[in-house]
Amino acid sequence: MRRFIYNSVGFVKVLTRYLLMVFFIGIISSGIALGNYSAEIDHSELKKSPDGGRPDSLLLQLRTHYARAVHDKKEVDAARYLHEMGRVMYQTGYYPQALDYYQQAEKRFREHRQDEPLARNLNDQGLLYYYSHQPDQARQHYDKALAIYQQTGNRAGRAETLGKIGQLYEKQQRYDSAFYLQRQALADYQSVAHQPGIAKIYENLGSIYEDLEQYDSAFVNYNKALLINKKNGDEIAQIEILNNLGDVLRKTGRYRQGLAYSWQALALAQQKGIRYQLTGAYNDLAKGYNLLNRNDSAYYYLNLSRKYQTDIYSDEANKQMALLQTLYDLEKKDNEIESLTHEQERARLITGAVVLIVLLVVVVGGLVISRQRLKLKNEQALRSQNEARNQLMLLELKNKKLEEESLKQELEIKAKELTSHTLHLIGKNQFLDGLRGTMESMVKDEKRDQKKQLKQLIEQIQQNITHDDHWDEFRTIFDQVHQSFLTRLQQQYDHLTTNDIRLVALIRMNLDSRDVATLLGVSTDSLRVMRYRLRKKLNLPQGDSLSAYIQSI
Known part of the structure; x- marks a missing residue:
């Protein structure tokens, strides 16, 4: 009996922790229904529905406001x-749909x-990838958010991302x-x-110690987080x-203190009416009483925990069904709007084509009339030209004679210029040929061994300069990446x-x-010697980690 209760409690504990995780992710990562995002969106526009902020109602409201923002060309909103x-x-x-919305938002933010909304968006995407068991993708998005917070100097945002x-x-x-x-x-x-952030980090540290x-260190850090949340009046976090x-x-055998x-x-x-937490609390009580061999009490509280779990699952199933119906209706509505848009576009195209054809007919008629008028004017002009042509x-004939004489004179002048230019080229070529001979003589007189050595020295100097340039x-x-670390080190x-x-x-x-x-071009044995000498230069005590010390500088 005791083993059955203990195993049941363990099973319920796992389910409860999962439900609590989902619940707190919703509170921490969104704050939609509570208006925590009011710095960017006016949540007074979101009506408080009597259904307690069901996701389907909330999604409909957000879609309405999104459509209005798009219509008003408020891209940031x-x-x-x-x-x-x-x-x-x-x-x-619904992770795929969530990722699609996140990526659309990210594109507009960029x-x-x-920067600040973009960083929050990247953190949320990282959280989505984290719970989708894609740690590499999660880390990439966290790093992008961290870079933005470091650039903007937002230390609270940086701390959240580091956490x-x-x-x-x-x-x-x-x-x-x-x-x-x-x-x-x-x-x-x-x-x-x-x-609140300090309390969250103490809670994270307690989790690592656990x-x-x-357990002693875990208890200390959990207790610090509890005291801060009590001071801030944050009962949900408590x-x-x-x-x-x-x-x-309980893990350290102090069952009665754990029950307290x-x-x-x-x-x-x-007091807060949070069913997820009621499930977890009853489950913890069942586990504590089971460890104290009070199985009747353990069984009683385990049943209460299961009852709340059943209620939660039923409520969540109803919400899921409502959300699915909402998504279906939205998709159907979007398809109808898209179909109507296509029909309107076709109507506009047909209307435009008709207008264009009418304009073309008018233009062609005008061109024909204009061409006829132009033809009559050309015939009149042609007759006038024929009369003038005979006179011209x-x-x-007189002008041609004058032009012939002028061309002869121009040819004579060009001939003289060509001769002068040819003589100039000949003189220049003779000068260049003499200069080339002089330079060949100078080259023959040089010592080739000395010239080869100078070239080798130049190549060696260039190689050393290139190496230093790389460093x-x-x-x-x-x-730039490590914020003047080498300057501080020196x-x-x-x-x-x-x-x-x-090194x-x-x-x-x-x-x-x-x-x-x-990278240093040495063997691993030589590297050990280099690390030993470096420890001595840094006055690092024996046993202290060299890597950890360098990370702390």
Whole structure:
């Protein structure tokens, strides 16, 4: 009986955590129904429906406002409504449709250089890829968002993105990198006194410690997050943290203390009326009582948890059906609009063709009439020309004689110019031929061995200059990416050589030893000696990680 209850509790626990994850993703990543995006969209336009903000009703409202924005040519507002529609589809599990809306919004944000909304859009796309088990795509979008926040100087946005990347590393069990990024995010949040963000990072750190089974550290960080959320009055965030604290205590055998936290979570969930949290709280109570061998109580609370789960699934199924019907209706309406648009376009084309034909008939008729009038004028002009032509013929004969005499004189002048030009070319060629002979004599007198050595020296100098140019180019790009890291390094350790600085830069890039040795052109044994000498120059104590120290500079 106890094993059955324990296994049932474990199964319900997994389902509950999934439901809670979806619920909190909806709260954190969207804020649509609550109006958290009011800095960009006037949510007073979105009517509060009695159905509690059902996704189908919300999607219809957003589509209406999107169509209005497109009609009014407000491209930025249209992009924001597309982003919101993507979030609605993401929360209800329609990832392909959500991605399509996100990408349409991203395109408009980029075209109109809306950096902050673009960064949020990229973070949301990264979250979608994260929960679609595509970590590489998620990381690419997080990196793009991070670059924007660093450029705009938004430390809160940077901290949020670093926290997401840290969670990605935690999922991949890269705990050192996860710790490093979460602490960077914590420092950014603290620098702007962003209390909800600070609480979230402490919760993330607690999760990493819990994965590593360092339960005391996990408890400390969860408790810090709880205290901040209590101070801020964020009761929804408190519920999840109280559940986490209860889990930690149960894992360390402090079952009764864990139950106390589960009861607090249940009280807050009942107060807020959040069924997802009620399911989790009852499930935690069932697990705690099961561990205390109070199976009757465990079975009772497990049944309550399952009841709420059944209600949630039923409600979600109804919402899914309503959303599917809405999507079908929207698609049908879009097809009808597209068909009507095509018919209107055909009508416009036919009307335009008729107008064009009428214009062509008028133009052709006008051209015919004009041509006839022009023909009559030409005949009259031709008669006048014939009369004048006879008079001009006599004058032309006289003019031809004069022209012949003039041409003869011009030919004589051209002949003289040609002769002068020919003599000039001959003289120039003689001069160039003499100059060529003189230069050939000079070349014959030179020492060829000395000339060969000079060429070799020039080639060697050029090779060395090219090599230094490559290093200068690498250093310039490296300083841009790592924010003057090499400058800070030389200020702290001015006795480092050029090779030392190159080794530090490659270690900073997280390259493995084989790649570093290849880039420096040395063996792995020589690289070990170089790393040992570098540790001595940096006065690094034995046992401390050289890579971690360089990352912290």
